[in-house]
Amino acid sequence: MSQTAPIIPLKPEPLPLHETNGQLLRQVFMLSLPVFAEHALHILVGWNDTYLANHIHRYDAVSTAVQAQEVAAGAAVGTMSYVLWFIGLMVSSVGSGSTAIIARAVGAKHRSLANSICGQSISLGLLIGSASCVVMYVFAAPIATFSGLDGDAHRYAFEYLHILSFTLPFSMVMFIANSCLRGAGDTFTPAITMIVVDVINMAFSFALTYGWFGLPNLGFDGIAWGTSIAYVAGGVIQFVVLIIGRGGIRLFLHRMQPHWHNLKRLLRIGLPGGMADLLHWIANFGVLKFVNEMGAVAGNAHNIAIRIESMSYMMGYAVATAVTTAVGQSLGMKRPERATRMTYLGYGMGGAFMTLMGIGFICLGKYPARMFSADPEVQWLVVQCLLITGFIQSGFAGALIFGGALRGAGDTFAVMLLLLFNMFFVRLLGVYLVGHVMKLGLAAVWIVLAGELAIRGGLMFTRFRHGGWKQVAV
Numbered sequence: 001m002s003q004t005a006p007i008i009p010l011k012p013e014p015l016p017l018h019e020t021n022g023q024l025l026r027q028v029f030m031l032s033l034p035v036f037a038e039h040a041l042h043i044l045v046g047w048n049d050t051y052l053a054n055h056i057h058r059y060d061a062v063s064t065a066v067q068a069q070e071v072a073a074g075a076a077v078g079t080m081s082y083v084l085w086f087i088g089l090m091v092s093s094v095g096s097g098s099t100a101i102i103a104r105a106v107g108a109k110h111r112s113l114a115n116s117i118c119g120q121s122i123s124l125g126l127l128i129g130s131a132s133c134v135v136m137y138v139f140a141a142p143i144a145t146f147s148g149l150d151g152d153a154h155r156y157a158f159e160y161l162h163i164l165s166f167t168l169p170f171s172m173v174m175f176i177a178n179s180c181l182r183g184a185g186d187t188f189t190p191a192i193t194m195i196v197v198d199v200i201n202m203a204f205s206f207a208l209t210y211g212w213f214g215l216p217n218l219g220f221d222g223i224a225w226g227t228s229i230a231y232v233a234g235g236v237i238q239f240v241v242l243i244i245g246r247g248g249i250r251l252f253l254h255r256m257q258p259h260w261h262n263l264k265r266l267l268r269i270g271l272p273g274g275m276a277d278l279l280h281w282i283a284n285f286g287v288l289k290f291v292n293e294m295g296a297v298a299g300n301a302h303n304i305a306i307r308i309e310s311m312s313y314m315m316g317y318a319v320a321t322a323v324t325t326a327v328g329q330s331l332g333m334k335r336p337e338r339a340t341r342m343t344y345l346g347y348g349m350g351g352a353f354m355t356l357m358g359i360g361f362i363c364l365g366k367y368p369a370r371m372f373s374a375d376p377e378v379q380w381l382v383v384q385c386l387l388i389t390g391f392i393q394s395g396f397a398g399a400l401i402f403g404g405a406l407r408g409a410g411d412t413f414a415v416m417l418l419l420l421f422n423m424f425f426v427r428l429l430g431v432y433l434v435g436h437v438m439k440l441g442l443a444a445v446w447i448v449l450a451g452e453l454a455i456r457g458g459l460m461f462t463r464f465r466h467g468g469w470k471q472v473a474v
Contacts, residue, residue: 107332
């Protein structure tokens with residue numbers, strides 16, 4: 001197979017060379033809007049699962065035993081959210097490389113390269129998903145044990161993992177297809193697909209948990225089945241979308257055969273990005289393990305506080321995704337100054353939103369805490385966590401958006417090194433000391449987490465200002 005693909009124009013008209021800040025901000029906004037809508041609904045899914053877990057005995061008389069079971073279910077769902085996160089990051093090595101290379105290819109009007117990277121990415125996703133399916137099913141019990149859960153919480157987590165394991169090949173295809181489409185500048189199609197997936201998830205989770213519409217009443221297992229049905233649907237939808245062709249790329253079956261040169265390019269960029277995400281997850285899973293060891297009340301409160309905080313970082317994540325695409329395409333056009341301007345404009349928009357949300361957490365945190373749990377101790381811990389994280393939302397925005405810009409440029413090795421330092425020497429070590437050694441409680445853990453996010457934001461900004469990302473070859 002030829003190593004050099006022919007250049008085929010994607011668009012007949014060139015982009016203007018000198019765009020105003022208003023025009024660039026509008027482009028960032030339009031790229032981020034579908035992702036924001038997608039992430040907002042994804043947050044609703046997290047809220048939905050958390051609510052169901054804390055109300056699985058909705059029609060039973062309230063008792064101490066029932067409340068204890070629901071607290072255990074809430075802790076299990078919080079732990080399973082990290083498993084779902086891990087599913088996403090297992091393909092992040094592929095997804096990071098796909099987004100960066102496809103964005104450059106689209107910016108340079110190199111359609112053949114974009115299609116080839118898409119095919120290689122989907123093949124890797126299917127391979128990773130099939131292997132992960134076997135691993136998760138066989139090791140479901142050790143995973144639940146290692147997370148620090150015991151009793152009813154351990155049983156709930158074990159059941160969830162067994163049910164979810166069979167959907168992994170579908171979810172891998174879904175996540176990688178999203179990365180490919182976003183790299184091509186199509187944030188709309190992944191958003192619509194994920195909105196459909198999330199609606200299916202919420203509908204089936206409620207129906208199967210409570211036995212609505214003639215479906216079986218599965219209790220806690222209904223949450224896992226709702227997620228599984230939705231992920232299968234998402235994988236099928238996105239595979240069909242790529243076969244049909246959207247956003248300037250298309251999946252051809254012959255492109256799924258190994259193309260070693262493009263695979264090497266894909267993994268050279270993607271592996272450091274995937275390693276960075278893996279380091280991030282390992283550190284956060286370690287935090288979760290220490291929190292779960294504090295008891296189901298602390299584990300449940302930790303999960304609820306994160307769910308509420310997600311109302312803020314959904315905008316930061318959306319803008320970061322838009323900036324990732326914009327930076328990659330700008331560098332493909334040989335216009336690094338355009339990439340710089342779009343990143344700063346993106347931070348102005350996303351940082352302002354997250355700062356306002358932080359003020360809301362500080363002043364109004366007790367209201368969402370009451371919505372998720374009837375347990376007074378859980379509510380009080382949630383309010384404390386929200387108060388702490390409210391002060392660092394602007395730094396959190398910097399970590400997301402400037403980190404997204406570096407990823408879009410393919411500067412994933414630098415991101416990995418920064419995260420390696422921060423995740424282990426600040427976040428994980430700090431939480432171990434205050435939570436496990438000194439046993440200062442959940443609020444002390446969140447002080448460490450907030451401090452780490454602020455430091456990470458400063459490090460990502462410093463690397464971006466350095467400008468080395470402008471010379472990274474992909």
